[in-house]
Amino acid sequence: MTGASPSQAPMPTGNPRLEGLTDYPFTRLAALLAGVPPRANLEPLSLAVGEPQHAPPALLTEALQANARLWGRYPPVAGTPEFRAAVGDWLERRYALPPGFVDRETGILPVAGTREALFQLPLLTVPERRAGRRPAVLIPDPFYAVYEGAAAMAGAEPVFLPAFADTGFLPDLDAIPAEVLERTALFFLCTPANPQGAVADLDYLRRALALARAYGFVLAVDECYAEIWDRAAPPGALEAARETGSTAGLVVLHSLSKRSSAAGLRSGFIAGDPGLLQRFARLRSYSCAGTPLPALAAATALWRDEAHVEENRRLYRAKVDAADSVLAGRFGFYRPPGGFFLWLDVGDGEAAARTLWREAAIRVLPGAYLSRSDADGGNRGRPYVRVALVHDAETVARACERIARLLG
Missing domain, CATH: 3.90.1150.10 (Aspartate Aminotransferase, domain 1)
Structure with missing residues (x-):
């Protein structure tokens, strides 16, 4: 030898x-x-x-302690029915959605903070080729660095859309070339925007969703700052979807890190298109350990509390x-x-x-x-x-x- x-x-x-x-x-x-x-x-x-x-709210610690017996159990990727029900109820209250618009069984998954889910989304959505070319992932510029890293590691071309003062600190949807849209697999949109704080109004969200559906790509709306606002509550992408009667091609992401000052809990959720979430759950079965059950219990309590x-x-x-x-x-x-x-x-x-x-x-x-x-x-x-x-x-x-x- x-x-x-x-x-x-x-x-x-x-x-x-x-x-x-x-x-x-x-x-x-x-x-x-x-x-x-x-x-x-x-x-x-x-x-x-x-x-x-x-300081995180006291109910977080109380829920963790009350469910300490569950630390010894492996958590399911889909979370618990109680968690999904709390998230579904919150989405309906917050965005005036009709009952059941986001299905508790097929339209909601817990994630370990939005970063984990954001990074995995291109692995879910980016094919080897799109329209015969290298797939594109649309990213607002400036941007959360995870968007770029996720797109690049999935083999896509990160395409940066300027979002400075001249465009109201949001990407100009009308300025995206058709040849880019034709090979786009995923569009990351953040509202309220990090770092500019700009809020996409409902008309902007309608247009972004319509664009995604017209060209067949996924719109992923990062709404982790949605509960921290100055004068008016930001609209959500699910409100735009509500008007069409469908969440097809859309996912939204939320986190307790900012909303509840619970960054260390590493708890959030992704919601939207049931077909996408079914595939996402399959991907996460290989790549994710799941949110611990005591943490899910604490998150359930936090999503049910507004005070x-x-x-x-x-x-x-x-x-x-x-x-x-x-x-x-x-x-x-x-x-x-x-x-x-x-x-x-x-x-x-x-x-x-x-x-x-x-x-x-x-x-x-x-x-x-x-x-x-x-x-x-x-x-x-x-x-x-x-x-x-x-x-x-x-x-x-x-x-x-x-x-x-x-x-x-």
Whole structure:
């Protein structure tokens, strides 16, 4: 028997699709600030990560403790009837859906936070070829990095749709070329948008759904910020589907991370087209361990309670008020209609991030890390920083005062 010696054996090359991705935004931020000491007399403050700092409601802990006996059981991929019923009831209340519009048995699945489901959706929906060409996945720009990573790892071409001030911070649906639409397998749409806070109105959602059905691709609407809003509750894609009498070609995703300040619970759901969800459940049977039963019990309780959500929303509104009182008229500040991010035009996001860390011990995320550079190196997110209003209103006010002072 002959063969190469260990020293001559070829090294594993890995998946080239992974190598084609840029570093994750927070990895890039850590590299940017490496070697930059923060202001020594100030306690470091992170406004870079959208991690809620409110205390989770007590009923979460109570439900976990009451169901502690279930930690020893494997959870089913489909979750529990109680969880699906709570989600179905919530969807009907929140979006004025007719009873049973989203079927509790076939139209709802629990997920381990929306990130897990978002990453798996291209694995479900992207074929080898579409219209004889490489499939496309449509992604708003700026974007949640998982959209790009998921599309690329599934073998699709991520096609970035500008969503800046000139388009109302949402993609211009009329500007998507027909040749792109013909090979599109999936469209990720986020409303309220991260990071801009823009909300797609019902007419926009109708048009997006009609486009998906006309060209035969899946519309996946990431609504994880839908319960954090300033003046009016954002409409949902299921409301647009309700008018057609069908959820065909549509899935929506929601999470308790923001709504209930329960990021560590890793609990959300995907709902919509029963045919898609049946295939998704099959995929997840291979790829997912399922949400633990005590966590599902806690999530069930949280989806049935609105009092803590209203209080959460009040607290975020107070933070936007605090930012407004300091930043109004500066850096293109506007009150985000939804979500808890500020998208500030500071001229050079990376330079601003370094200055704020060095002079004020504040971390913010450069907008270029949430936007895709073009072939010439231009990046429309470069002038911006994203600021997460996750701390209490007093802390937010102090931070905004430092930002205004240092960046002019």
